[in-house]
Amino acid sequence: MILSGKAKLAGVMGWPVGHSRSPRLHGFWLEKYGIDGAYLPLAVAPEKISQALRALPSLGFQGCNVTIPHKEAVYKAVDHLTERAKKIGAVNTVIVNEDGALTGDNTDGYGFIENLKAGAPEWKAENPAVVLGAGGAARGVLVALQEAGVSDIRLTNRTVERAEALAADLGGITVIDWEDRSDCLKDAGLLVNTTSLGMTGQPPLEMSLEGLNNSAVVTDIVYSPLKTSLLEAAETRGNTVVDGLGMLLHQARPGFAAWFGKEPEVTDDLRQFVLEDL
Helix, strand or coil: CCCCCCCEEEEEEECCCCCCCHHHHHHHHHHHCCCCEEEEEEECCHHHHHHHHHHCCCCCEEEEEECCCCHHHHHHHCCEECHHHHHHCCCCEEEECCCCCEEEECCHHHHHHHHHHHHCCCCCCCCCEEEECCCHHHHHHHHHHHHHCCCCEEEEECCHHHHHHHHHHHCCEEEEEHHHHHHHCCCCCEEEECCCCCCCCCCCCCCCCCCCCCCCEEEECCCCCCCCHHHHHHHHCCCEEECCHHHHHHHCHHHHHHHHCCCCCCCHHHHHHHHCCC
16 A cells, blocks of 8 residues: 555554564555555564653654553553553553543453454353463453453462462452362353463363353463364364454454544454464
């Protein structure tokens, strides 16, 4: 696409940033909707992140995404935070306001819920949910589930202290010992894996699904491989499964809409386009 002098600009800050699929994703939407704009990879060293953020308004940027290792640093550096960013304690999306101030948002939980709704429309928030893992990704998922109305959330992690700290911070969450992870599935309507177990190059997730109701939804935020061993096992026994790619795609929607003025859609052709780069 040929850019004009009025092109809207956004990008992704990371260190390194070459692994990010955000430029490919946003580039697809820019081309699809014929928008005069560009989304750029911005390699920013940790010690320069505040300087780079403050340069966004002067350079005419509408905002940016933030990836590893900057999410917590940007949380402390922006002028304003959305409520969901405050709850999650990290920022992945920055919006430049008309007055040049920076608003930090976190769309990970939004992406998770939208992906869940799209892949499993039968899912109901009234049913209990079991979440594996207590890292940053788990926090976003837990906040999203609470906001969606899930009142019975069971959290289990290999290091129980991390799970207990997270549960105490968010409230309303029951911590289950990792050794009992397969025993807490009874009557659950949703099982979510937020750990790296099962990811390409990582150890497998060893877990029996025998006690899980066949009507429950199983989702994994991992998208490499697209169908993890957990999802394969769940699908074999008849559960609805939702892969993690949709979370990546849906979490990008709020930022794109804010920067480029168009609410984008997650479509099959977008999924295939992004998958070609995995």
